[in-house]
Amino acid sequence: MGINIYNDNEEKFSETLKALKELPKINAPDNFEFNLMLKIENGEIKQEVVEKRESKLLWILAPAALVVSTVILFVTFSKPQLDEQLAPLQNQGSIYAGKVKEGVAKEETGQVAMNETKTSKPVPNRTKAPVQNPPFYIDPSLPLVKDYSVSPLNKEGAFNLDNLIQGRSAAKPSNAFTVQTGGIPDELLLKSGAGKPSLKERKAVKDSLKKMVSQNDSLKLRKNIKR
Amino acid sequence: MEKIFSDLTDEDLIKEFQDNNTLEAYEILVRRYKDPLMNFVYRFTGDRDVSSDIVQDTMIKFYMNKDSYRSFAKFSTWIYTIAGNLAKNELKRKKRRKIFSLENDDDEKSIQVADKNIIEPDKAADSEIKNEIIQKALLKVKDVYRDVVILRDVQELSYEEIAEITGLSLGTVKSRINRGRLQLQKLLKHIYKE
Numbered sequence: 001m002g003i004n005i006y007n008d009n010e011e012k013f014s015e016t017l018k019a020l021k022e023l024p025k026i027n028a029p030d031n032f033e034f035n036l037m038l039k040i041e042n043g044e045i046k047q048e049v050v051e052k053r054e055s056k057l058l059w060i061l062a063p064a065a066l067v068v069s070t071v072i073l074f075v076t077f078s079k080p081q082l083d084e085q086l087a088p089l090q091n092q093g094s095i096y097a098g099k100v101k102e103g104v105a106k107e108e109t110g111q112v113a114m115n116e117t118k119t120s121k122p123v124p125n126r127t128k129a130p131v132q133n134p135p136f137y138i139d140p141s142l143p144l145v146k147d148y149s150v151s152p153l154n155k156e157g158a159f160n161l162d163n164l165i166q167g168r169s170a171a172k173p174s175n176a177f178t179v180q181t182g183g184i185p186d187e188l189l190l191k192s193g194a195g196k197p198s199l200k201e202r203k204a205v206k207d208s209l210k211k212m213v214s215q216n217d218s219l220k221l222r223k224n225i226k227r
Numbered sequence: 228m229e230k231i232f233s234d235l236t237d238e239d240l241i242k243e244f245q246d247n248n249t250l251e252a253y254e255i256l257v258r259r260y261k262d263p264l265m266n267f268v269y270r271f272t273g274d275r276d277v278s279s280d281i282v283q284d285t286m287i288k289f290y291m292n293k294d295s296y297r298s299f300a301k302f303s304t305w306i307y308t309i310a311g312n313l314a315k316n317e318l319k320r321k322k323r324r325k326i327f328s329l330e331n332d333d334d335e336k337s338i339q340v341a342d343k344n345i346i347e348p349d350k351a352a353d354s355e356i357k358n359e360i361i362q363k364a365l366l367k368v369k370d371v372y373r374d375v376v377i378l379r380d381v382q383e384l385s386y387e388e389i390a391e392i393t394g395l396s397l398g399t400v401k402s403r404i405n406r407g408r409l410q411l412q413k414l415l416k417h418i419y420k421e
Binding site: 013015016017019020021022024029037039 | 286287290362380381411
């Protein structure tokens with residue numbers, strides 16, 4: 001434990017070093033050993049050991065409990081989102097299932113026939129009171145899916161290839177206003193004015209008729225002139 | 228039996244205590260180190276009662292964790308490391324208490340008063356007061372420098388031993404000792420002028 005002189009600067013601090021070395025040595029109190037042995041014999045050490053173990057356990061258990069609770073919370077609250085991410089079509093399916101159910105309900109109430117392809121007006125059921133169904137909501141972000149459930153064959157057993165390509169069934173009239181949304185026939189969807197031509201279309205029809213009439217008139221006039 | 232044990236080196240004694248749980252070996256080691264540790268801790272904390280408690284705790288730790296000592300290290304450095312760590316923890320606790328308490332630091336006040344007004348040149352020559360001033364100056368030195376200065380200049384340990392105790396490199400120990408001494412010299416300047 002003797003001093004090894006490594007530092008050249010020790011001479012520079014000679015006075016300070018001398019003062020430090022001259023400091024009186026502080027000794028432990030006389031009853032130091034007695035108190036120490038008393039502590040050991042009284043089992044204070046054992047208590048300390050137990051406390052230490054408990055505190056160590058606490059240090060291990062506390063973070064473990066925190067992690068477990070975090071995982072549980074995460075799983076509990078993120079489950080629906082996960083489902084959506086994993087199987088988004090399942091959710092869409094459920095929406096459509098609801099719509100189909102609605103359609104079935106309508107059929108039961110006599111409002112709409114399931115396999116009816118024409119956009120006819122709903123026939124009120126006279127025996128049962130009409131059930132008020134909530135209006136449908138069609139998510140515009142949903143992809144359009146052609147409905148292949150309806151047979152493309154018409155009554156004669158033939159089918160129109162153009163209609164099939166355009167997604168129109170053979171049973172449907174070609175001029176019918178149909179909206180193929182998510183593979184659900186229009187008849188099942190209660191849309192305001194879904195089966196009726198709009199004002200513009202009516203005007204267009206009217207204009208074409210007028211044209212035809214005027215052409216007809218002009219032809220008649222020409223014939224009269226020739227005569 | 229006691230006579231035989233007292234002739235043994237520190238390392239042999241702790242081995243005896245580890246292997247056979249011989250309380251006499253432990254007692255001899257306590258007797259050997261209680262005073263040097265008390266001196267070291269007192270110079271570091273500046274409080275006798277606190278120092279006594281710290282040394283007691285050191286000895287209890289030694290008793291409890293005797294198996295954590297490995298024979299490749301010197302016993303003295305191992306026990307000094309325990310005492311030093313406990314002393315540092317105590318100082319940290321003391322500082323925290325100071326932060327939360329509304330009272331001012333009496334020690335620092337008294338040092339300033341002693342430095343400027345009370346101590347006259349003839350009184351400064353008085354060894355007791357001088358020692359007190361040196362002790363208070365030591366307490367004003369930064370913690371990181373203070374422990375190495377005490378270990379080197381008060382406890383007279385080698386640089387290698389200090390490096391082992393503090394876990395620092397030899398170069399860091401030397402530079403810290405230098406800086407500590409410089410701080411101390413500045414604080415004690417007026418004593419040497421007289």
